[in-house]
Every structure is written in C-alpha cells, then in structure tokens.
Amino acid sequence: MPDTIELIGISGSLRAASATTAVLTSLFDRLPPDVRLTMVPIGHLPVYNDDDERPETREAVKALQQTIDRADGVIAISPEYNHGMSGVLKNAVDWVSRPGYASVLRNKPVLVMSTSNSPLGGARAQAQLRETFASTLSRVVARRQVCIGHAPKKITDGKLNDEPTYAFILDAIGDLIDEIMMWRHHKELEPRGSLLRPVPPGTAKD
Numbered sequence: 001m002p003d004t005i006e007l008i009g010i011s012g013s014l015r016a017a018s019a020t021t022a023v024l025t026s027l028f029d030r031l032p033p034d035v036r037l038t039m040v041p042i043g044h045l046p047v048y049n050d051d052d053e054r055p056e057t058r059e060a061v062k063a064l065q066q067t068i069d070r071a072d073g074v075i076a077i078s079p080e081y082n083h084g085m086s087g088v089l090k091n092a093v094d095w096v097s098r099p100g101y102a103s104v105l106r107n108k109p110v111l112v113m114s115t116s117n118s119p120l121g122g123a124r125a126q127a128q129l130r131e132t133f134a135s136t137l138s139r140v141v142a143r144r145q146v147c148i149g150h151a152p153k154k155i156t157d158g159k160l161n162d163e164p165t166y167a168f169i170l171d172a173i174g175d176l177i178d179e180i181m182m183w184r185h186h187k188e189l190e191p192r193g194s195l196l197r198p199v200p201p202g203t204a205k206d
C-alpha cells in the first residue's frame, strides 16, 4: 500500500484573483509531507457536447480523466452562482463522468466545499455539488458541510487569513483521508457484497 496520499484540487472559479481557488492553494504549506495536493485546471475544456470529436477536446478530457484516475482523492470547491454550483465545474464533471456509472469518478473519494461572499458560504451550491458527484457514484465524504462564508474577506494576498477556517478545512481533509484509507482497506477484503450480485453472462466458473 503506498505511503503517500495524492489529492487533486478542482476550483469552480476561473478568476485570477478567485477566493475559491485561493482557499485550496493556501493549503499547500499546511498539509503534512505525505499528503500532496495538486491543482488541476478545467477552464480549457469546451462546453460539453458528446458530438465534439476534435482531437484537442478528446485529449483534454482524457488527460483530466487520467489525472483523476491516478489521484487518491479529489477536493472540489465551487463558488455559488445564482444559488447553484459554477457552470465550469459542472461542465468538467459532465465530461469526465462518461461512461455513465463506470467513469474514473466511480468510487473516488471526493470532498466538496463551497464559498461565497455571503454568510451562507455557498450552501446551495454545495448541495448541488454533493448531488452531482453522488450521481457519478463517487464516495462523497459524509461530514459537516465546509461552507466558507465571506470568502473574499478571508483572503489576503492570495492566502487564507483565517485560522478557524484553516482548522475546519484541515479537519475535513482528515475525513477525506480516512475515506481514502477505508477504501484502500476495503479493496483488500473479501467483497462479500458480490455474493448478492448477479454473475455477468460468460463469467460463471461452471
């Protein structure tokens, strides 16, 4: 079993001065050495269209799928736009969610977080994030919601300036890591659930 934990961060805001992105990048020097967080860009993906066969589109989607596949876990954070998650993040999830119910997101531990400049911290966006990742059969971490209210005020020079918010987020990442470890152990155990599942045609032993 590998010792290190590889996390990827996906931000739903493309703004250069995004508070949402800054929340994640502020964590780089707060994580233990055996936990690595890498930001993954999504702004270059075209609007979802399954007819889009351009090689550059297929390559961009494949690269993102491979990055997610290799990662132990995903942290997805979105600002709230009109009571929902950002379109750019939904677009990226739609791209990588294919083939349905069998994509790289299936069984992937995912921690969802949200931001806004209101005191609610994007709670409505986060409900959509949770539902969207659940539909991909991701293992969305079950915990108290990480809603970061007044987010722009909590950023100074591109860094989170609020220690209670750091503590709450690091606690949530601890839960994500617990989920990753549980899933790693689960894969080593006898899959008892398969006793109840139908045997796919052609795979019966006798």
Ligand SMILES: Cc1cc2nc3c(=O)[nH]c(=O)nc-3n(C[C@H](O)[C@H](O)[C@H](O)COP(=O)(O)O)c2cc1C
Pocket (backbone or CB within 6 Å): 013, 014, 015, 017, 018, 019, 020, 021, 079, 080, 081, 082, 083, 084, 115, 116, 117, 118, 120, 121, 122, 151, 152
């Ligand atoms: C189009 C648009 C819609 C927004 N709708 C909401 C909203 O419904 N609820 C809310 O709390 N904030 C809303 N906001 C405020 C954003 O959540 C806030 O600006 C947030 O900090 C943006 O994140 P960023 O700094 O990472 O870009 C909206 C902002 C924009 C641009």
